[in-house]
Each structure stands twice: as C-alpha cells, then as structure tokens.
Amino acid sequence: MKRAWKRRDFLGLAACAGGAVFASALPGWAAGRDEAFYFVQLSDAHWGFQGPPNPDARGTLPKAVAAVNALAEPPDFLMFTGDLTHTTDDPAERRRRMREFQSIIAALKVPVVHLMPGEHDAGLDEGAAYRELFGPTHYVFDHKGVHFIVLDNVSDPAGRVGAAQLDWLAADLARQPQSARIVVFTHRPLFDLYPQWDWATRDGAQVIERLMPHPNVTVFYGHIHQEHHHMTGHIAHHAARSLMFPLPAAGSQAQRLPLPWDPAQPYRGLGWREVEARRASGDLGIEEKPVTG
Amino acid sequence: MPVTLTLREGISRRRALCCLLALAGGVPLLHGAAAEPRVIKVHARKFVFTPDRIALRAGEPVVFELTAQDVMMGFSVPDFGIRADLPPGMVVRVPAMAKTAGTFGFLCDIFCGSGHETMNGVIEVT
Numbered sequence: 001m002k003r004a005w006k007r008r009d010f011l012g013l014a015a016c017a018g019g020a021v022f023a024s025a026l027p028g029w030a031a032g033r034d035e036a037f038y039f040v041q042l043s044d045a046h047w048g049f050q051g052p053p054n055p056d057a058r059g060t061l062p063k064a065v066a067a068v069n070a071l072a073e074p075p076d077f078l079m080f081t082g083d084l085t086h087t088t089d090d091p092a093e094r095r096r097r098m099r100e101f102q103s104i105i106a107a108l109k110v111p112v113v114h115l116m117p118g119e120h121d122a123g124l125d126e127g128a129a130y131r132e133l134f135g136p137t138h139y140v141f142d143h144k145g146v147h148f149i150v151l152d153n154v155s156d157p158a159g160r161v162g163a164a165q166l167d168w169l170a171a172d173l174a175r176q177p178q179s180a181r182i183v184v185f186t187h188r189p190l191f192d193l194y195p196q197w198d199w200a201t202r203d204g205a206q207v208i209e210r211l212m213p214h215p216n217v218t219v220f221y222g223h224i225h226q227e228h229h230h231m232t233g234h235i236a237h238h239a240a241r242s243l244m245f246p247l248p249a250a251g252s253q254a255q256r257l258p259l260p261w262d263p264a265q266p267y268r269g270l271g272w273r274e275v276e277a278r279r280a281s282g283d284l285g286i287e288e289k290p291v292t293g
Numbered sequence: 294m295p296v297t298l299t300l301r302e303g304i305s306r307r308r309a310l311c312c313l314l315a316l317a318g319g320v321p322l323l324h325g326a327a328a329e330p331r332v333i334k335v336h337a338r339k340f341v342f343t344p345d346r347i348a349l350r351a352g353e354p355v356v357f358e359l360t361a362q363d364v365m366m367g368f369s370v371p372d373f374g375i376r377a378d379l380p381p382g383m384v385v386r387v388p389a390m391a392k393t394a395g396t397f398g399f400l401c402d403i404f405c406g407s408g409h410e411t412m413n414g415v416i417e418v419t
Binding site for chain 2 (some may be wrong): 101119154157158159196197198255257
C-alpha cells in the first residue's frame with residue numbers, strides 16, 4: 001500500500017491526543033533544495049533463529065535481498081535497523097551468525113548498506129562482536145540534504161542510550177541548523193510503547209527532549225516486529241516489520257510470543273519498506289512491502 | 294549482605310525517600326500504627342522468576358526481596374512504576390503498594406539471553 005502524507009495531515013493528526021496511529025510526512029521537505037531519493041528499511045532478520053514461527057528461517061532474508069535487488073530502480077541506500085542475528089550465549093556462534101548474515105547481504109545490489117545492532121546482536125557483550133564485524137554502533141551520515149543519525153539503544157543490556165551517547169547526540173544536533181531535515185534510526189522505540197514487554201528505551205525521553213527543538217525529525221525503528229506509527233509531539237516514529245517472525249500487538253496476548261506461522265498465508269506479517277523523500281511535494285512516502293514465497 | 298534500592302529513573306531523591314518511608318517501614322515510626330510490610334521473596338535465574346505469580350491485596354504495603362542467581366537481571370513492574378537492577382549475590386529490597394485490583398505483569402528488563410523475552414510473571418491484586 002502506497003502512502004503519501006501531506007504536511008496538513010501531519011499537523012492535523014499531531015494535534016490528536018492519545019497517540020493516534022498513522023504515518024507521517026517529513027515536514028520541511030518542500031522547502032528543501034535537494035534531490036528526491038528513496039531508501040529501503042529492513043529490520044529484525046534474527047539470523048540463526050529456528051522454530052515453528054518460521055519454517056523458512058534460512059530462506060526469508062535471502063528472499064528479501066532478492067526482492068530489493070529486483071526493484072526497478074535501486075534505492076540510494078539500505079538501512080537495517082538491528083537484530084541482524086538471533087541471540088546466542090556462545091560468542092563464537094554469535095560471530096558465526098554475523099558472518100553468515102554478512103555473506104547473505106553481500107548479494108545486495110544497493111550502493112550503500114548501513115547497519116546497526118539490536119539487543120540480540122549486542123546485548124550480551126555490549127556490542128563487542130558487532131563492532132568487530134560491522135563497525136561502530138552509533139554514527140551519523142548525510143545524504144542529499146538529510147541528516148541521518150543512527151542511535152544505539154541496545155549495547156547497554158538495560159536498553160539505555162547512555163550519558164556519553166546523549167552528549168554526542170547533543171553535540172551533533174548543535175552543529176545542525178534548527179530546520180535541518182533529520183531522520184533518526186534506532187532499534188528499540190524511543191518512547192514508552194509498551195514497557196510491560198520492554199518495548200521502550202530507558203532514557204528515550206532524554207533523546208526526544210534533545211530532538212524536540214528541531215521541527216523536522218522522523219524516527220524509524222524495529223524491535224517490535226510489526227508496522228506501527230506513533231507521534232511524540234511533532235516527531236513521528238515508524239516501526240518496521242521483521243524478516244523472521246511477527247509479534248502480536250502490544251498487550252494483545254499474555255506473552256510476547258511470536259505469532260504462529262500460517263501455512264495458508266506463509267510469510268504473513270513479515271516485510272520491509274521503502275521510504276521515499278520527494279522534493280517537489282514535501283511528502284514522505286512509506287510503502288510497505290511483503291515477503292512473498 | 295549488601296542491600297540496595299533502585300527506583301525508576303527520574304524519581305527524585307526526596308520523593309524516593311518519602312516513598313521509602315511511607316512504604317517500607319517508615320510509617321510506623323511516623324504514625325505508630327501500621328504493621329511491618331509483608332516481605333515477598335522473588336528469585337531470578339536464567340530465564341525464570343520464582344515465583345512467577347504473586348498475590349497481593351490492594352493497599353497492602355509490601356517489600357519485594359529480590360535475588361539473582363547467575364547474571365545481572367532486572368525486575369520491573371511498569372504499572373507500579375518500580376524497577377530494580379539485580380546483581381547476582383545481592384539482596385535488593387524494593388517497596389511497593391498496589392493501589393487497585395487487577396492483574397499486572399512484571400518482567401526482566403535487562404537483556405539476559407535467549408530466554409529473556411519470556412522472563413516475566415504476574416501480580417494478581419485483589
């Protein structure tokens with residue numbers, strides 16, 4: 001389903017109380033002087049997971065890679081928002097899974113691939129294996145007039161960004177014009193989506209507080225294995241689907257257990273997304289893409 | 294044995310002290326009336342809490358006496374606004390009082406391994 005949200009929709013919905021569910025625009029885009037482009041967000045591959053929730057556990061990520069490669073026009077870049085691998089207590093097995101993941105995504109025909117860890121990758125060794133194989137867990141980059149910030153809220157097993165990274169974020173934001181177009185990538189939600197299932201970031205409010213002075217901020221994240229859209233003030237937060245198993249809606253069942261595989265509708269609930277930044281209209285287009293067999 | 298108390302981040306020291314006094318033994322000193330809060334022992338190990346079902350009465354002051362066996366765990370009851378880190382080998386006391394009846398989840402909120410996501414329990418308040 002193609003979605004295009006205009007600035008007036010954004011403002012209207014932002015005024016609603018109670019966390020209205022929607023996707024948003026990247027406000028300020030229309031005023032931009034830069035080129036339009038699109039990127040792809042993949043998330044939560046959980047490479048190494050085995051179990052009934054996905055009988056095609058070793059085939060789903062390659063299917064997504066093939067689908068991205070089959071796009072008529074390649075995206076400018078691809079962002080993988082964490083949980084590249086499924087957790088294991090064995091450090092050697094963790095690295096083996098990461099290397100396998102690396103070899104699978106090496107087939108991507110995309111100019112640039114950005115990665116970041118989830119708690120399954122980094123929570124047990126504070127990101128040591130991840131950094132060894134993939135590099136820094138938090139960083140920034142700029143692309144066609146947009147400032148992208150990758151935040152690590154998983155290497156601390158308590159799910160904190162931490163004081164040092166908060167200072168780093170504040171210093172980075174201080175270098176941006178207030179009206180800068182900013183996109184933030186995280187793994188866990190920055191807001192208290194459902195702390196009862198640990199769907200939160202312990203100091204996420206402090207991150208949002210630092211972002212609030214900037215009127216043009218959008219956050220993309222993973223972790224919850226389902227599409228979800230939420231506003232904190234003027235900042236939109238968009239969660240992506242997983243490439244291994246879907247999780248239930250927050251609080252909809254007693255346990256945070258994967259939704260069962262449906263043989264009648266294989267890969268249901270799994271997917272990835274394209275995010276299109278359009279220069280002319282000021283819209284941000286989010287197109288959700290399913291995984292197909 | 295060392296005793297620590299960790300309250301949710303953002304709660305002021307003064308408020309924490311008031312909570313502590315009100316919920317964990319300060320009340321008898323101040324008012325000379327209430328009984329000692331009931332102590333509820335909860336043990337955490339990969340990847341279970343024992344017990345994982347706890348019965349409370351609404352308005353009953355209690356103290357969770359928490360221990361962890363193998364790795365650092367967390368104990369969080371988001372609906373009560375309490376949480377604590379549980380370093381192995383330490384006893385952590387966390388006062389609490391359920392205001393209303395209902396069923397409330399508790400969970401480990403420190404990523405501890407492959408069974409972390411199902412390491413939780415339920416507090417039933419009548």
